[in-house]
Amino acid sequence: MRVPHIRPIQDEDLLSFCIFLQTNLNLRIPAVTWAGAFRQPWAVDKPNNGFLMLDGENHIVGGVGAIYSEQFIRDQPERFCNITSWSVLDKYRAHSMRLAMEIVAQRGFHFTDLTPTSVVARALQFLKFKPMDDRATVMPNTPWPSRRFDVIGDPKNIENVLSPRDAKAYQDHRHLPWLGQVAAGRPGAYCYVIYKKGLLKRLPCADILHVSDPDLFLRVRPTLGHYFLTRYGMVGTRIESRFLPRWPRLSTQVAGYYSKVFRSDTLHESEISNLYSELAALDVG
Numbered sequence: 001m002r003v004p005h006i007r008p009i010q011d012e013d014l015l016s017f018c019i020f021l022q023t024n025l026n027l028r029i030p031a032v033t034w035a036g037a038f039r040q041p042w043a044v045d046k047p048n049n050g051f052l053m054l055d056g057e058n059h060i061v062g063g064v065g066a067i068y069s070e071q072f073i074r075d076q077p078e079r080f081c082n083i084t085s086w087s088v089l090d091k092y093r094a095h096s097m098r099l100a101m102e103i104v105a106q107r108g109f110h111f112t113d114l115t116p117t118s119v120v121a122r123a124l125q126f127l128k129f130k131p132m133d134d135r136a137t138v139m140p141n142t143p144w145p146s147r148r149f150d151v152i153g154d155p156k157n158i159e160n161v162l163s164p165r166d167a168k169a170y171q172d173h174r175h176l177p178w179l180g181q182v183a184a185g186r187p188g189a190y191c192y193v194i195y196k197k198g199l200l201k202r203l204p205c206a207d208i209l210h211v212s213d214p215d216l217f218l219r220v221r222p223t224l225g226h227y228f229l230t231r232y233g234m235v236g237t238r239i240e241s242r243f244l245p246r247w248p249r250l251s252t253q254v255a256g257y258y259s260k261v262f263r264s265d266t267l268h269e270s271e272i273s274n275l276y277s278e279l280a281a282l283d284v285g
Contacts, residue, residue, distance in 0.1 A: 002056040008048035025087040037281035043068035062088030064099040069276035081109040084278040085284040129261040133242040133267040134258040141225035151227040166192040178283040184220040191216040209241035209274040
């Protein structure tokens with residue numbers, strides 16, 4: 001067997017790569033939907049869409065996707081490469097790490113993988129990726145809101161109350177219909193919250209992807225919980241513990257819930273967002 005060769009995934013390769021992913025990784029995600037995730041306009045200078053592995057006849061036998069973005073952390077622009085959708089045919093599995101090595105050889109990026117399998121997470125740790133806190137904080141949604149805060153869920157009004165940084169994130173994600181987006185707080189101080197509808201012990205819950213101000217999020221939590229419960233019947237709220245400055249009252253910690261890894265010389269795991277990734281760009285859990 002000839003050693004397969006590897007090259008970048010250009011835009012013209014995307015549909016072929018995503019057909020390979022649909023066939024070999026997840027039949028439930030249509031190839032065109034998958035391709036759309038890589039076409040998000042989140043990066044100033046996207047170098048590629050990941051890397052392809054090709055056999056001697058230029059047939060796709062593997063690949064790893066990459067979603068690039070520019071995000072503002074501590075008021076500074078930072079470039080991210082989110083690794084996703086890593087799939088290699090069994091016959092070529094021995095060459096899998098070559099794909100990851102091509103990805104991380106690119107300079108000037110922070111790297112994330114937010115939906116790795118346990119095998120992928122362990123493999124990436126050989127390339128200096130670090131595991132994130134795998135706990136989730138689960139809180140009940142109660143019918144008693146705080147009168148000090150309100151929740152704005154109307155898309156026509158959310159952007160008007162957000163800071164310029166949060167308004168930019170809202171603009172970048174508002175076209176994705178599976179994301180719920182609200183602003184919770186009071187005039188002059190609103191927390192931007194992005195969530196998905198999930199299940200908690202077979203009951204509806206709010207799965208929080210992003211909060212712009214963790215301290216404010218904990219203060220508005222009763223009002224936000226009331227909103228989720230009375231409007232959507234969501235009985236609980238679940239958020240990754242790494243985002244929170246402290247454990248809230250009436251909450252429980254669930255260990256082993258998330259398996260995420262990242263590689264950065266300057267950022268802490270709490271600064272690694274779920275936005276600008278396949279978790280936002282695709283309707284996946």
